[in-house]
Every structure is written in C-alpha cells, then in structure tokens.
Amino acid sequence: MKVYRIAYLGEDGEVALACEAALKGDDLRFMRGEGDRQGMERAVEFNADIILWDKDNLPPDAAIPIEQMREAGLDRQPVVVVVRDSDVEGAVTSLGAGASDFIYKPIRENPFPRVIAAFNAGARQRRIDWCNRVIENTNNQIRGIFATLSDPVYVVSPDYQILWMNHTAEEIFGEGQLGGACYHIFFDRAEPCDVCARSKGSARWRATLKNGKNYRFISAVTRNSKGETEKLAIGMDITPDEEVGKIHKIFIANVSHDLRTPLAAIDQYANILLEGLGGALTDDQVNYVDVIRRSSFRLRNLVENLIDANKILSGGFKLKLEVVEIQEILDIVLGRLQSQADDKGIMLQAQVSEGLPPVYADRARIAQVIANLAGNSIKFAEQGMLQIRAGFMPRDEGRVIVSVEDTGIGIPKEDLGKIFELFYRVEKDKVYVEEGAGLGLSISREIIRAHGGTLWAESIEGMGSAFHFSIPAHKGQAAVR
Template identity: 30%
Template structure:
C-alpha cells in the first residue's frame, strides 16, 4: 500500500505526468523524425537512381541507333555499352540491363547468360512503347528491398531500346535504422532528465494556482481556448475543473451570441429589400446594404449626422405623420442626388420593450419604381392602341355613313371618300402588322437568318427605295460612304426594315428644303460597320430622348398621326438591331436635327469588298 499512497501525492503525480508527456512528445517527434529521415534518404536514393538511369539512357542513344555495319561491329557496340555502364553507374549492388528495340538483352552487369535473349518482363515491354516504369519490390533471391526502374532510350520520338536498372536499398535502410537508434537513446536520456526536473518542480503546490491565475487573465483578455490543467481530484483540482467549466460555458455563450449577430447581419446584408432601424428618437442606427443603394447614402454618414427617419425618407414631421400609427404600407416618391426618380413601398414596424414602453422602429423598403413604370407603360399601351384603332375606325364609319346617305351617287365625292377609307384601312393594317411583329418578338424572340451581305449595295438600295418619298416631301436624301465597306453578317430583310423605318422617320420630321444623310464607315479594330442617319429636322427635346424607343411614344403626336405613323417604328428597329448583338442610339438637338446610329458586325472573313 505504501507505493500506492506515494503516487497519490501531488509531487509524484507531477513527476509521472512530466515523464509521460516527455515520452509521448519524444514518441511523436521520433515518429515524425524517423519518417522525415526515411523520406529524405529514399528520395535521395530515388533521385540518384533516376539521374544515373536518365544519363545512361541519353548516352545509349548513340549506341542503339541503327547504323551501317561498317561503322562499328556488334562486339564493339557491346563493349562501348559495358564501359559506359561502368563509368556512369556508381551505386553498389546495382544490376543494369540494356535492351534493344526488339526486346533482346545486349548488355548486363550480372548474369551474362541472358545476353542475346529476349526479355518478357512487362515493364520492359511498356518502356519499348515509350513509357517509363518505376517501382519498389523484394528481391526473391536475397530478400532485399530493391528499386526497379525502366527507361526508354529514344531520340527524335523513336524508341531505340530500354535501360533496365535494379538497385538494392538495404544500405539506405541500414542508415535509417542507425538514425532511429540514435533517436531512441536520446529519448531515454530525455526521460531521465525529465524525472529529475519533475521532482524539483513538483515540490511547490503553487504551480496550478499560478496556472489558474494566468488562465483568468487570458479569459479577461478574451482568450477562451486555453484550459487549466487538472492534476488531481483535491481542492485545487476541483477548483481547476470548475474554472474550466466556467470558461467553456462562457465561450459557448459568447460564440452563440456572435453567431446570432452574424446571422442577423448576413440576413440584413443579403436582403433585396432595404431595412432601416431607428431608435426611440427616430435617429438612424442601422441601414443594410440594399437601403444604402436605394437611397444613395451610407450608414456611417447617417449615424454621424444624427439623421432621423423622417428626414431620410423626406416625410412630414412626426407631429403630422406619426410612424408608430402607420398600419398600412406607405408609397413614397423621391428624387435621388443623381436626378433619378425612386418610388418606394415602405412598411413600418414599431418595437416595444417588455415594460411596454415605446422602443425603436423598423422600416422595410421595397423599390417599386420599375413596377410602377411597367404599370404606367401598360396603361399607356392600352390607351394608345385603343386610340390608334378608334381614330381610323371612326373616320371609316363616318365616310361609309356618308356614302350610304347618298354620297355614292356623286362619283367625284365617293371616290375621295373611298380613297380616305382605303388610306385609313392601310394605316390600321400597318398598325396591326407592327403590333403582331412586336408580339412575336416578345413571345418567340427575334429569329434572324444571317448571312454575308455587301454593305455598299445594301445602303445604296436603301437610298434608292426611299428616294421617291423624299422627293415627294421636298427633302434631299444623300448617301455618304467615304470608303469601300467590308461585307457584314446580318439578316438582310431585318436591316432593310431598320433602314426603312429610320429613313422614313427622318424624312417625315424634316421640313421641306431640309436634308437627310445616310453615312457609314468601318471600324476595323472592332470589326464593325457603323451606320448613321442624320437629318436637319425638328429634333427631339432632351427630356424625351430616354423614352424615344418605347412603344407608341411620340414627341409630336398630332404630326405623327398626320404622317401616318404608328409610334412603333423605333421600337421595332431597336429590337432588330439588338437581335444582331449590336446597339442603337440617338442624339438630337431641338430644331437642329437628329442622328440615329447603329452598327452591324463584320462578315466572318472581314475583308473589304
């Protein structure tokens, strides 16, 4: 019982623990060191074998390359190979065989009986096909571990033979065993020294107390990853266990709090809706990224300036609009610093404390600008279609009633009425065709049939088609091409429709005596042909340029209808140009003129015509 009581003391526990720790450490270090030493020597051995084999294969090319028998006899070749092996192979216990392209052994360092025989080893067969082979195995004769390496001898991508090398690794493993023995001796010495040192250190009972003091300071600094080592189950050990338990619980609580905070921050950051939090005084305390992008402000800026929720959303004062009483979503329209109009749907949610006192307030923002714009476009579209169809139908109805009332008896009057009726019918047909085309674009997309087209001929033909209409309107139409254009890869019918729409628009809105110029030039760096239609017409106000490509949008609606326009020409032109992967843009000055520019891609050859 005496020895058992001895090991219940703190002193001997510390000594035993120190010895076990050193033993375990040395074991881990020894295992790591032994593995590193073994890896080093084996890698060094492999590199040496590879280097010698590669050097031998390089020099053997000259001997194995087919040559005239008069140059060198077979015996001289074999003698040269033997000398080469003796000079290059420096490793002891290495067997080298040289095999020609037919698989016949022509030189060996050990068993001379195999000379002239064909080898059937699969590694040699693989090497004669041009692939090296390397492996470690046990020599069945000696039981030694050996390294086998087979390299093809080739030149100009032709395999002339192979080098078969087997090198014994026992010398290397003997060196490794010696190193391990040295490490084991060092481990024993370290254990003896540790035992003596443990006896000295274990004489004081203050060691665990000091350790707990250091741990308390670390926890106070925020380091929860350290634990107090518990040496025994006495009072000090129990104190250490309680301290470790407290540290773990505190770490778990803090980590849980941080996780919840990170989850909330991640949710707020990645929400598509904007979120604004304000305190009980209405001052901003939080904006997520979406809210910052919508309102073009930053949270730091709002917090530093003490911006209130009313000021940020540009609402009436709290007395006029108490946000805590807002039960329904509020729609707000504001102009941003970049002059864009923003329409928001804002939902307010008040926060209450457990005591029932008023807390802060949360505002959730939804950007409904695009929805409102689409809804407005839908209403305008329906209204425009209704108006465009009602106007010609009313005219046709009026003239048909006049004809039924007796105007048909007057040939001159009836012919005029019928011509008007025909004109209005054609106008409705154009409108319906344009609507059907746009509807087909929306449902099926633009289907193109592209091919290489001569751009010069395309533009000249477009001018010829529209020239008569220009003469009737008193507008001079000209073509300006400074150089011969290359072929372009387009749908010819689609681009012809684009040119017709743009040229007819330019002539319609150019007063008599004005001019319209169709220009084109090639950008050989971008491989594009740029086409522009410039007129000296009435121009477009800057406020209308952003909407000029919208369907049914017209600047001068009265004149457009008088000219027989449907308001869909530019919309169709943009759809057709963009279907080619190209772009179209318009610039204009009021009463100065308008220029519409678009580009089309080069043909695949890209050469000038």
C-alpha cells in the first residue's frame, strides 16, 4: 500500500486543522511547517511526497518559489498551491510558475483525493523531468571540467556531427567547426572511422592529427537532457611517450648486444684458467676464477633477459613453434638445474601424467619459462623439495598444465599480485639471495601469453610457492589414458 506523505507549508491554522481532520486510514501522513527555508528543510527531513504551499506566504504579485524549493532539496515533489477562493489569478500564475495543481481555501471538503490524483497523474513525467535535470546538470559539470583540460575533448551526435569542443580542440582544429563531420575535420577522412562505426559503446583508437602529433583516443556514449545519445571523446598526446620509448628500445638493444662480446671473452678465459691451460692454479685461485665465471653467467642471463624484454616491448617477440613433448622439455631443464639444487640440498623431482599429449610450442621458450620458475624456487630456498609436474588441466583436457611447487620461504600476500610486473622484485630483508633484475617472471608471462596460455602463482609466506601455467595441447594427437 502506497503511503502518501504530505507537507503543508504555511501559517494558516484553519488549513492545517482542516487537513488534519481529513486524515483517514493508514495511507496518509501529514506535517505542518512554516513557509520559509526552515519549513522546506523540515519537509525534506519528513521525506514528503507532496507539498501544499500556501500562497499567502508571499505578496499577492509574487510567484511561488519553485527554484528555492529545489535548492532546499524538494527537487522531485509536486507542489499544490493553496489559494483563496477569490484569487483566480493567483491560481493561474502558480500553475504557470510550475505548480502541479491548486486547491481553494477555506477548505470545505477533503482535499486529499484531488491532491493525490494530481500527484499520480504527473508522477511519471515528474520523474522524467527530474532525471533530465540531473543529466543536464551532470553533463554541464563534466563539460566544465573538460573545458579546462590541455587535451582535446569533443562531443558528437550519432551521425558524427560535432556538437561541442573544448578550447584545446579548437586550437588544434580551428574554431567554427560545430556541425561538421568529426571524421573529416579531425582525421581528414571521407567516411567514419572504422573503430567508431563498429562500436556502439566505448571505443579506443590511435590517430595522427593535423598538427602532426600522435594521440590515443577513448570515447564513451552519454545521454543529453532530451534523452538523445551522444559520444564524448578525449585524446591524449602520446608523441613524447613514443619518442622516449623508441630511444629506450634502441638504447637497450645496443647496450645488450655490445655486452655480449666482452662477456663471451670473460667466459672463455675463465674456462681456460679452470681447465689449467694457463698453468696450475692454487685452490684459492680456482675459487676466485669460479666467482668470475658465475658472475659472468649471471650477467649474461641479465643481458639475455634485457634483450627478451626489449623484444616484448617493441613487438619483435616471435616463436619457433613445433610439436614437442613436455617430458623432453623437462629433461632439458632438469639437466640445467640439478647441480644448483644439489648445491643447496634441494630435492628436485619431475612427474608427467601418463598419456599427456604433446604441445605445439617453442621448445626453447617453454624450457626458459620452466627454468625461470624453478630457478627462482632454488634461489629463494635453503633446503626442502622442488617438484615440477605436468598434467591435464582440470575440467579442460584440451590444455596442458605445468606446475612448479616448492617448500621455500613463500611470497608475501601484498607482493603476490605484483610479481609479474616488469622490474618488480620482492624485498627479502631477512633472507640473503642473489639479486635479480625483476625480469624473469614478466618475460615468462609474455612467453606463455604468446602461446595462448596463462601463468599464475599461489603462495603462503613461510610455507612455499606454486607457479602454474597452462597452454593448449597439440590438436593432432588426442590424450590416451
């Protein structure tokens, strides 16, 4: 049952008493307040549905203060004006000022049926009007904010006509462009841009504008106060970022390749010394040369990771795909890591599910991923077990899952969501480990993504970590169980 809450704002005691006397049943609530700002605020607190406004609150020639009521918070309630039975002009001017209806005083019969009828008759339109006012105010506020931005912002109609531009857009494209076609004026095209024409909602694209700069655009569909759809777009100048990015990629590529030659020489001479080809070495000298060799190995891995990261950032990352068995890849990885695991007293195990199909993958890259994951486990563990398992993806036998699980120190919860970010390293204040550059996990994730797969991690600090990746099984061979 709908309960109508009616607020009378006025000083006429007879009207208030007549209204209170007409209250019958449980579907009406009534309050009385003065015809001032305080009374309006009381009506807001009362959560009034209908306002009875006494015309005697104002001088005879004054209009009812609809705007003042809206400002006080009565922005959706219909206003029914109470006028003297001789004040026909007051009733007419009140309706013209925005009142929904009027009733005469002195009140001789129950006024509420007429008041409620007026409320119900205009309820839908009042809701529409209120929503449109909110939309219009919001759009005006948004455009006011966008007008001050240093990035170009514009609004277009569904048929691509420019409706509004901020000052920056006018500086780039010139003033007086309203009504023109956005695709022609902004992008010098004869027809709508493909991405905008295909998208009925938000869209993202890049474009080179008439000023020669590169911009990244994002657009969203909005609605004006008339209920018509519009598209608002904002562009961001990415020219400086692209220039810096090019310099960065060239620098990384040159430095990485220039480091390879001296590192190769260091490795060769260290091996010559360790093999005794340069003369006999004392035990201390052997240890010194071994430190040089291991440090060179770490630096060479860092260089290779930098080159891989640069390829990923520049879009030059390519795979050499072939049909390969996971067991073959694990044999390669175990051969690389066994001595490291033995040195730290870590038991290294591998297990492959029976009947596991091969994968169509880059053998070296998948081996690199598993070696990165297992190498991290060995690096951050003092002892314990490291297990590498390969099997069927649960509930999806069309994919193969590989898991690397350890009993090491684990990863703090606050770091778990960041470990795949480029150059991110977990701080381990109480545990000494060899420093890394924070590249391995990020590169591993991109390698798995390039295979159409997913890489993720689970960990409990102090108990160990588990890294998993899944990639599609080779469709040319079904699993045999």
